[in-house]
Amino acid sequence: MRRKLVVGNWKMHGTLASNAELLGGVRAAEPFVCEAAVCVPFPYLASCVLALQGSHIGLGAQDCSAHEQGAYTGEVSATMLHDVGCRYVIVGHSERRAYHGESDQLVADKAKIVVNKGMIPIVCVGETLAEREAGQTDAVVKRQLSAVIHTLGHCVPQIVVAYEPVWAIGTGKTASPEQAQEVHALLRAQLQAATSHADSMKILYGGSVKPDNAATLFAQPDIDGGLIGGASLKAADFIAICRAAL
Template identity: 75%
Template sequence: MRRKLVAGNWKMHGSHTANAELLAGITAARPFGCDVAVCVPFPYLSETAVALAASEVRWGAQDCSAHEQGAYTGEVSAAMLAEFGCRYAIVGHSERRQYHAETDQQVADKAKAALARGITPIVCVGETLAQREAGETESVVKRQLSAVIHTLGHCAGEMVVAYEPVWAIGTGKVATPEQAQAVHAVLRAQLKAATPQADAMKILYGGSMKPDNAATLMSQPDIDGGLIGGASLKAADFVAICRAAS
């Protein structure tokens, strides 16, 4: 069986005091029966690395440049992240696609850059409400994932995939377990056609996962954990989701 992964995405939240309290609350609850990670804003990478140094909780970034180095003001390379011991990098989050106009190929290039430095990319795919209502969910997520599979080639099996229906992110709306599983099954089939590692790959659900729905969602056969937004900012809620994954 695939070991579950629960990854918190703090988005643009945090402060020295709040971070210390949150991380202390999470680490105090270990051991966990699943893999656990927190993906934090760039300014807090160093202090998070120090705070989690003796913990089983891993940490990651919320983005990663596709470029190795150069005149790219404001960007952070995978090489820089790797120096801190970064384990994960979220790429292709719907907010990056929407607010920064990131294309499928740009997301794929970021995933490739992360893997080249030993960082596991958490590749996000998902449809908007309009696309779901138009019956385009499957074609949208397959198109988004296809670009990454093609770019990574034989390394495609080394990524983590996160299905995040855009209409369920931060809205309080949640895909039913059946809706989520249906899309996860589509993604698993696509991965199976691309890599022999597909059965061992993790596909996370991201979209208003909370303590009261986490266990039901993660009981589905192809849902291997969660990419957690708002609930990752409260230690008690995040720990409860980790317990549900266990």
């Protein structure tokens, strides 16, 4: 069986004081049956490394550059993230695709460099409300994942996929367990066509996951945990979600 993974995406939230309080609360509830991680803003990576020493909670970043190094002011390289202790890097989040114009190929290039630097990319895919209403969900998520599969080749098993319907992120709306499972099964089949290791790969669901809906979502056969936004900013909520990931 695939061990569940619950990842908190703090987005652009946090202070030194609030981060310490949050991680202290989550650590007090360890151990969890599932794997757990938090993806924090760049300025707080170093302090969170220290706060998580001795913990089983992994640390991740929310993005990285597709470049190794060089004159790219404001960018952060995968080498730097590995150097400070990151295990995971989110790539292709819908907010990056929408607000920063990130293409499928750029996301794939970022995933590749994360793998090459010894970390695990959490590759986000998902459709907008307009795309879902137009019946384009399958085509959109398959196109997004296809670029990653083509670029990574035999390294595909080293990624985690996160299905995040854009219309459910931060809106309070959540795909029904059946809707989410349908897309997860589609993604699993696409991975199975690309690698013999697809059945052991994790596919997370993200989109307004909360303590009261986590268990039902995670009970679906192809949902292997969650990428958690707002609920990851409250220790009690994040702990409850982790405990729902059996």
